[in-house]
Amino acid sequence: MAKSTETITDPYDALDKSGDKSGDKDDLRHDWTTDEVGALFALPFNDLLFRAQTLHRRYFDPNEVQISTLLSIKTGGCPEDCAYCPQSAHYDTEVDRDGLMNIDDVVAAAQRARDAGASRFCMGAAWRRPTDKDLEQVCTMIEGVRATGMETCVTLGMLTDAQARRLKEAGLDYYNHNIDTSEEYYGDIITTRTFDDRIETLSNVRHAGLNVCCGGIVGMGESRTDRAGMLMALATLPDHPQSVPINQLVRVPGTPLAKTGEIDGLEFVRTIAVARIVMPRSVVRLSAGRTDMSTEMQALCFAAGANSIFYGDQLLTTDNPATHADKELFERLGLRAMGAPSAPPDQDHGGA
Numbered sequence: 522m523a524k525s526t527e528t529i530t531d532p533y534d535a536l537d538k539s540g541d542k543s544g545d546k547d548d549l550r551h552d553w554t555t556d557e558v559g560a561l562f563a564l565p566f567n568d569l570l571f572r573a574q575t576l577h578r579r580y581f582d583p584n585e586v587q588i589s590t591l592l593s594i595k596t597g598g599c600p601e602d603c604a605y606c607p608q609s610a611h612y613d614t615e616v617d618r619d620g621l622m623n624i625d626d627v628v629a630a631a632q633r634a635r636d637a638g639a640s641r642f643c644m645g646a647a648w649r650r651p652t653d654k655d656l657e658q659v660c661t662m663i664e665g666v667r668a669t670g671m672e673t674c675v676t677l678g679m680l681t682d683a684q685a686r687r688l689k690e691a692g693l694d695y696y697n698h699n700i701d702t703s704e705e706y707y708g709d710i711i712t713t714r715t716f717d718d719r720i721e722t723l724s725n726v727r728h729a730g731l732n733v734c735c736g737g738i739v740g741m742g743e744s745r746t747d748r749a750g751m752l753m754a755l756a757t758l759p760d761h762p763q764s765v766p767i768n769q770l771v772r773v774p775g776t777p778l779a780k781t782g783e784i785d786g787l788e789f790v791r792t793i794a795v796a797r798i799v800m801p802r803s804v805v806r807l808s809a810g811r812t813d814m815s816t817e818m819q820a821l822c823f824a825a826g827a828n829s830i831f832y833g834d835q836l837l838t839t840d841n842p843a844t845h846a847d848k849e850l851f852e853r854l855g856l857r858a859m860g861a862p863s864a865p866p867d868q869d870h871g872g873a
């Protein structure tokens with residue numbers, strides 16, 4: 522099998538092998554092709570994991586995992602038709618509609634998440650795009666959450682350039698906006714917006730100076746070429762997203778993807794490993810779908826380079842492992858929380 526590993530040279534051979542992690546970001550590759558990414562997927566499993574783990578150790582402590590907690594601040598009734606999403610108004614699911622949450626309740630939830638060990642608080646609203654009035658309320662939430670000492674992330678749908686700048690001014694650290702899948706498969710999953718709409722908002726977010734959280738979903742019936750295409754699209758953005766959530770589809774009754782066949786677990790681990798290789802300095806989040814994964818599968822994902830999870834019993838509307846189960850998981854694997862907050866940041870809202 523050694524021959525197969527010779528077909529791909531170490532993509533980061535040019536980097537300093539002495540362990541120096543301070544190199545300029547321009548050392549990173551932004552010219553991946555789908556074929557090259559597909560060739561990584563095709564490596565023998567052990568070779569793939571070795572490459573991913575080697576790069577992971579070059580840039581991160583392999584035993585540290587970033588912990589985020591997610592809260593739905595406005596639930597259901599979304600006009601978009603994302604085929605995986607129980608919050609879409611197009612599908613008959615058990616998700617109830619709720620308006621924008623009260624600011625005090627959001628800040629209280631952030632304090633509980635911080636006390637439980639999370640370092641980032643992510644707030645999601647089921648909008649196609651926020652109105653400027655909605656955005657102002659979210660900005661007040663961001664200021665309140667930031668005062669607890671946590672990093673902040675929001676996902677609100679499409680943003681204009683001015684809206685992205687307003688969020689930055691409010692002190693937002695990360696904006697989540699997933700590309701979900703490959704450009705080629707995108708129209709099979711969402712028809713109410715285009716892949717290019719996604720790229721435009723990502724550009725607005727990046728130009729505002731916000732950190733980008735952007736990944737996708739695996740197991741929606743896409744091909745391996747689509748998975749490679751999705752990772753190629755992420756790794757060829759002008760800057761690699763600072764945070765890359767890789768979700769396993771949660772098949773929610775009532776959504777068009779409810780009866781999609783289950784993805785092979787090892788293929789999911791391969792997706793994590795390839796994400797780590799093509800975006801070696803990004804935090805790769807083992808995101809939705811963990812309730813369907815065994816401890817062993819999650820351990821393989823961490824070995825493949827995942828170094829972030831959502832912590833807390835609930836994601837936006839779907840279940841997440843119980844907090845006691847994650848504490849036990851961390852103990853069994855010898856993992857530690859990355860960057861737990863210690864003191865509130867200064868209040869000048871100078872940005873992350």
Ligand code: SF4
Pocket residue numbers: 599600601602603606607608609610646647648649678
């Ligand atoms: S994923 Fe987001 S944009 Fe798509 S339907 Fe759900 S809430 Fe709306």
